[in-house]
Amino acid sequence: MSEDFNDKTTIQAQSSETISGGGTGASSDIDYVRPAEVADQDLYHGHSFLTKWVFCQDAKVIGVQYFLLATFTGIIGLILSWLMRLQLGYPELAGFMTAEHYYQFVTMHGMIMVVYFLTALFLGGFGNYLIPLMCGARDMVFPYVNMVSFWMFFIAVAVLLASFFVPGGPTGAGWTLYPPQSIIEGTPGSGMGIILMCLSLVLFVAGFTMGGLNYLITVLQARTRGMTLMRMPLTVWGIFTATVLAMLAFPALLVGGLMMSLDKILGTSFFMPTILQAGEVLDYSGGSPILFQHLFWFFGHPEVYIVALPAFGIISDLISVHARKNIFGYRMMVWAIVGIGALSFFVWAHHMYVSGMNPWFGFFFATTTLIIAVPTAMKVYNWILTLWRGNIRLNVVMLWCLGFIITFVNGGITGIFLGNVTVDVPLSDTYFVIAHFHMVMGIAPLMVIMGAVYHWFPLVSGRFLSEKLGKWHFWFTFLGAYSIYFPMHYLGFIGVPRRYFEMYDSPYVTSAVGMNEFISIAAFIVGAAQFILIYNIIVSLRMGKPAGKNPWKANSLEWHTSTVPPEHGNFGEKLPVVHRWPYDYSVPGAKEDFIPQTTPPSEVAETEIEKT
């Protein structure tokens, strides 16, 4: 090692990754980057109000549209959760709510939050805005199809919300929609409700296929010069892998939903066994309810990783920017994301341990489930190692990052409990499961969304969000979310079942009454606290502190556009040329504590460092 230093007192700042692909032979020019393979993109510029703001083909506008619609549906989901907590904590105040209403709220809350809020927000919102920018492209590769995809999502949401107003109301079968109950009387919404739900999901899948094709092909085929796959920010890797999962997992949901609709509408017996409804034998026979469960969870498990992986990617970028340090083990982080994505197709029946499936399956799925925990845990170690001895800026964004790590570890550990068959059997369908998935899929990704909003708001609007309001927002949300979900682990252990309208009068459950009240109060407060962010956004759009260009001193390409906010076409006359990965923060020997991706090696400003 010492021979590297010899007598010199200056240390050369080198880019950590040099171009190696393509095999063009040793290039003497240190700044050389291959010429462009394809000509610059032909963009459609709208001129009327409709083509500029409504049916806009600019991915950034589409991203904001997705963000707004997803947030709107998320607020509806939040209100539904308030209604549920009202019933659970203070049933005497919820006299207007019948058991049927409660199950409908449970179902719609779940479906909205998982699919219409989180998936749409991460893939449609963040994906559309950030992927072209971070890859150095002017727009998505198929802007027209991208525009259509948003309006498909819009129609899907409209159909879903319409189910609230049909006779019988929305489906109350649980977000998992299990037949045979979901389509026979006794389950709320078993008439039009379930049909509209299936229709909405079909429309959603169609729309997200269109969007997904855009995200995938843009990342694979439309990166700028010098942008190799291993120089992409982890945000892109996370959203990209999640999109691959979406393309491959949604088909199973489509098939399951379609077959269930046919069982309802045409009287087919795909999932319907011989069954009685209110004493009367129905016309079905020979079907297999467990087939639906397999199809649903073949989709359902990758779905939760579709929510988690973009969060993993985004958090890596937020931590590295705000701790002024390269992400620890970038390559392994990439392989972990890809590995988790691939493995997610082999673990689905850990949601079905108590379903009555083939008893030998438990062995297989418990094994694969514990294997998938390994790359996930590794990512957590790497985030912590990134923070270790970093130059941490404890601003609002960093607070959300720290909140994410804590809640994700909590939720991840309870996942290990549930992944083992024998431990799962008593905990299945109890509040322990609710605590687990809210921690790991609700709170943790929500922390990422909040952090990402505070982080990228200066890019989208040119202004900062208020730090003071942000900190209030954070502490209410973080402490409040823990107050809601931590006690639920205990409720689960003592056996309180999930999806129950009333807690009834049993010795073990009466002890939980106080806990339920506490959780409900916390839920009301945390929900209300989210409106701090909405207020913050509205006010900061007009009166926020101007941010200027690249206020966080970040490296990735989205901060190096021609204008802030970026215009249509993103980068002005010339596309950026990339010379390094996005994690050159606090590089020893460099003058600044960040080296943007577009800085050629010959232009890296060095600092004189005394050899000690």
Next chain:
Amino acid sequence: MADPKIEGYEFKPGYKGMAADAGSDQTLFKGVHWGKAMMWIFLLSDTFIFSCFLISYMKGRGSTPVEWPNPSEVFALHVGGVPVPLLLIAIMTFVLITSSGTMALAVKYGYERNRKMCGWLILATALGGLTFVGMQAFEWSKLIHEGVRPWENPFGAKQFGSFFFMITGFHGTHVSIGVIFLCIYAYKTFAGHYDEGKRGWFTTMKGDYVEIEILGLYWHFVDLVWVFIFAFFYLW
């Protein structure tokens, strides 16, 4: 087939080439048009849809303790009083494979900028597709006439009719959509849109003969699904 020429990039063969492609900048699939890459990924997704259908069929058929109808008998055509098993299906397979062949030739002539041959071959493919759908409709009407319904049938397990109509219906819909696009693309070929690079009506992007290859991929996929349906549903 030579690798496309890309300035500044040296192609390596085999898996070393794949690693080099993956490590290079700008694109993973060297020389592959965006639309072609898009169609391949879409077909991958559609493959998963049909796979889920066929897996469900396998699971449904395997689970039923009731006897499954014998496909050789149910799908037989009576020619001159003699039942010929699976005759209609054999003809349908012949027609679809032929249309796949004409499509492959259409792509070839398209790239050679032979407008007339390309256009006529696209029309021939569309004709094949239309014939296939017509025969499928005939088969549906014959079975419906014999009492097969999605909810029951006189030949055996209830699920036979359900899976049959659902899977062939989904496949037939794919074929029909393909026929519509083939007719549109035949028009665009004869009218010279791909020679001039005329901008499309919906997307306003310039036309190019690669679109024929892209549609060709879709058409071959439709044929591929039929190969699987033929094997699993009719033969098994």
Next chain:
Amino acid sequence: MEDTKKKEQPTTHKIGIYLWIWGLLFVLSFFSYMVDWFQFQGLLRWSLILIFMFLKAGLIMAFFMHLFWERYALVNVLLWPMTAIACFVGLMVAEFQYTVFTRLFYFFIGG
């Protein structure tokens, strides 16, 4: 769609290749049909059906869909996800065997 930098014609193949593959597909279809005509049963029937099916599918993908000439990156990206399908198929075979076993046992034999 973007323009390729040089408007270069992709190399096309001689018509003969397509006609040979076409013919081969007919031969394989004929053999599949013969499996039913001769009413083979059991393992022989299933294995023949599957072999001919995969051969036909392979020919269509390799030659009509051009994968034989594409670079490995595309081929691998398309084929590796089939392992998830294969896993699903395998597990569903086990599942239907278990389902039909429980039905026969509980409904007919009496458990």
